[in-house]
Amino acid sequence: MIVNTNPQPIVYSPMDTHIFNQNLSVLATSAYILIAAVQSDGLKPDLETIRARWNVREDELEMALAELRALNIIERHPGPVYIVNPASLWKTRRKD
Numbered sequence: 862m863i864v865n866t867n868p869q870p871i872v873y874s875p876m877d878t879h880i881f882n883q884n885l886s887v888l889a890t891s892a893y894i895l896i897a898a899v900q901s902d903g904l905k906p907d908l909e910t911i912r913a914r915w916n917v918r919e920d921e922l923e924m925a926l927a928e929l930r931a932l933n934i935i936e937r938h939p940g941p942v943y944i945v946n947p948a949s950l951w952k953t954r955r956k957d
Contacts, residue, residue, distance in 0.1 A: 875900050875945035884954055885928060888917065892925035893934060897945050907942045 876897040880890060895914055899906040915922050926943065929935040932952045935943045 875947075877945075877948045879948040879951075880934070883932065883934070883951070885932075886925065888921050888925040889928040891917075892922065893929055893945070896935060896943050900945060905940075905942060906944065907940045911943065 876894065880893050883890075885893070892911075892915075895911060896906050899910055899914070904910055912919070912922065926935070926937075929943075930937060932954060933946055934951050935945055937943055
């Protein structure tokens with residue numbers, strides 16, 4: 862029997878390295894990593910928290926979030942709060 866003697870709770874990390882195989886823009890990949898890190902830290906991944914950690918223009922954040930949402934990599938919930946979906950739910954980018 863394995864017993865967890867660590868008093869800290871086990872935190873699920875939503876970061877999936879498959880993100881690097883999605884041919885996303887650099888900004889969308891950066892936004893994904895940021896949202897996953899916020900979730901992993903146990904913080905609420907709302908727009909305010911994301912904006913506070915984002916170091917590029919606001920319009921570029923909006924484009925990055927839209928790109929991630931279009932491929933179902935993240936979901937937008939009321940707030941807005943952005944949640945990372947498991948890679949099994951991601952859509953594949955169409956090749957032109």
